[in-house]
Amino acid sequence: MDPRISKQRTALVLDQPFFGALALRLKVVEDPSCDTFWVDGVSLGYNPAYAATLNDLELRGALAQKVLQVANGHCWRMGSRDQKQWDDASAEAVNPIVKDAGMLLPAGAVLTPRFKGKSAEEIYAHLAREARQKEKGGKDGNGGAKPGNTGRPQPANGANTSSAAPPPHAVPSGGEVRQYRGEDVAVKEAEWKVAVLQAAKAAQMRGSLPGGLQAMATQAVEPVVDWRAILHRFAQQSAPTDYSFAMPNRRYLHMGLYLPSLNEPAVGDAVFVRDTSGTVFDETQSQFAAEIMAVNDSVRPRRLIVMDCDTRVTQVQMFERGEPVELLPAKGGGGTVFVEPFRRLLEEEIQPAFLVYLTDMDGRFPDEAPSYPVLWASTTPLRRARKAPFGETVEVIC
Template sequence: MNADRKLLKARADLLLRQPFFGSLCLRMVPHEDCTCNGTWTDGKTLAYNPHFVDRISHEELQGVLAHTVMHPACQHHKRRGNRDARLWNMACDYSINWILLEAGFTLPDGFMDDEKYHGKNAEEIFTDLTRNFDQAGNPEIGKQQDGPKRIDIEYEDGKGEGNDLEAGEDDERSPTGEDGESSTEGIDSEEIEDSEGETDEEQSADPGGTGEVRDADDAESGNGESGDETDKDWLQALAQAVNLARDCGDLPGGLERFVQTMLYPKVDWRELLDRFISARARNDYAWTPPSRRHLHLGMYLPSLSTEQLPEIVLAVDTSGSIAPDELDQFATELSSILETYETTVRVLWCDLEITGEQLFSRADLPLELQAAGGGGTDFRPVFKWIEQNYIDPACLVYLSDMECGQFPEHEPDYPVLWARTGGGGYSPPFGDMIDVC
């Protein structure tokens, strides 16, 4: 079987066996590259050396594909900055390989895994790895180990495992410069023209041999920094892949935690709610009193009198998943918003349909939310109700456990914030999400 057909079969089997990884893999365009040692990606391209593909098993190839797509899923192609490309790849490998092993993948010999790095991000691991380099920039190396080759640095506490591979060599011995692009320095020209997939690993920017990450193609020349802080297309693809995987079965625990970290970083939900709603406030100005900042110049200008906020719609999932104390917490935060802004809050209670409606203003403080309804969950009726009643809200806040995949087909014109309880459920196809806990 030639490399192209073998790669095609591996991608198809990956989609059937692990739909999360398979759906992400289909986002990238395969490209044959005989100058690389194995595979690499910049978030758009899935480049591969056909000799490398022919040499590894079908199971190992699926593991390499899953490993390679995890790099852009983790935004590794956007986060390197001016860090050493080879050491950055090592750190990225340590941050994701344990997740792949937990998910049941087989990786080629030489993959990097160390329990001390489980659950840590690439930046933390990179910092720890750099502590093990001497003043000349050379790492301390352990002894060759029997069995599957693992390329680890011997740590200062003496607990690391490793072999005589000198990770993090100078640029003279590395095929990548700071910009992450291939370099021919120090490598035989015939090998560059058609590498057999067995280039000296000391020279490779992928010392683990499981798939290299290169900077996104919008990186600024010379320093590896990307033009955007995040690749929003990949974050959206990540959310879609999660929903697909959940429809087919549960995600492995490590992968579940990874997704939560990438899509929903831990910030106090009260701060996020206040920040989300405050961004929709409109300033209102009045001539009495005038702005004191300009009086000494003889200029009479209006001053800021109040901050006004158009109507907020709060939708509450009444399927029985929202506990009374969670409802009380949310009522307290909404009361604070009504104290700050001259606005109204329209509460829609919904399960499979709209089961109740309440309208609150500052005169109704403090808010007391009383659930109405119960049963199943469908998110679509709320959006349909807003449209049919010609409501133009400043934003919609939807309080739910997200244990429902019935979302509207189209994103509305107004901002949507999903306030999730319980920490599980589906990822929304649009809007922002915070965890209420």
């Protein structure tokens, strides 16, 4: 191990015990093949040539950054996302916490104000959408960015780079966050959650745990609920079941026992509403569409009704039971008002078995609750989402 890295890791133990305790859990590996740093939940790799360009405080900040990326679970949650965009999203999520803890980040690290407080998943969705917009012509005729673009990442250390080229070692993000490839992912994730809690408590006892780190530690160890399981459970609960003698249970007839069988009447209409205001991104829409199909196959409602809505209903698709389901892309792009789908159902005298609404929860809700069950699938973390006046809410993590 580079003696400078060893020294700065020791400095973290002494001066920033939360970071230091977690840094000791990572095996430091010299890796000249990488550009800057990488972390995978077990090891922390570094390029010695790059590390040599950093002063001691920048090196300490870089170590803290990688520690937080693991502590926040970014090594477990990348999935099939684009590696570069996930790296950038991860760095944007943890950089404000490192800076607020009083540490210096390497030159070129990004700190975009509008991303502060957001999760890596939320930031990734924004970055992915902006990349697609850029590919579709998000530049002006001269090849430059459109005027008024406020989404440009800002240097983390506040340097003005408008007229000066960045230093040769400047990088646009926090290195790589590699997906953990071991078979014991759940075990490793659980071990890190315990370690984060222990590090937070130890630092708090020493009086050296800033409020931002306390909140991060609490969020990092929150159990992740599978929204898909809740969606399917919600739909299944809406399917009426009862015992009936109309069709006796044949399993016991040979014994002379005339017992009722479980009768499962057909589910009525299943309604899904997709928020198409532009705040629910394509990846989430795609996964939600897949779950709509899965619920339709398992519950087999009388009719599957899929509405798209921004401030008004922009598209309605209706499929009878047994009819092939091919969902059209979400259609819309305006603001967000939740009233219209409920009003439309009332006017057309449709009494669904249940309604599921995919949205970021930032809009105007109906004044009155409907008589049927409603599940709000929130793309905004529940700790920040607006509270719906009725129904059940589940956080969608894609």
